[in-house]
Amino acid sequence: MTIDRMVLAIAGTFILLSVCLAVWHSINWLWFTGFVGANLLQSAFTGFCPMAILLKKLGVKPGSAF
Numbered sequence: 001m002t003i004d005r006m007v008l009a010i011a012g013t014f015i016l017l018s019v020c021l022a023v024w025h026s027i028n029w030l031w032f033t034g035f036v037g038a039n040l041l042q043s044a045f046t047g048f049c050p051m052a053i054l055l056k057k058l059g060v061k062p063g064s065a066f
Helices: 002-024 027-046 052-059
Strands: none
Touching: 002 027, 002 052
């Protein structure tokens, strides 16, 4: 799996998890959902993604975007 696909998989997991936590525990978890979405949006325009940097340091195979 490439860095590109891992970033999307991790972001999707974080979003689904935080929505479930917002429903079952506290509505404040939606702030985390917003943070993940905003980070995805800014990385689309700037190419800077902290998760991609971390995955690259862990030795994950690079993709075409990161």
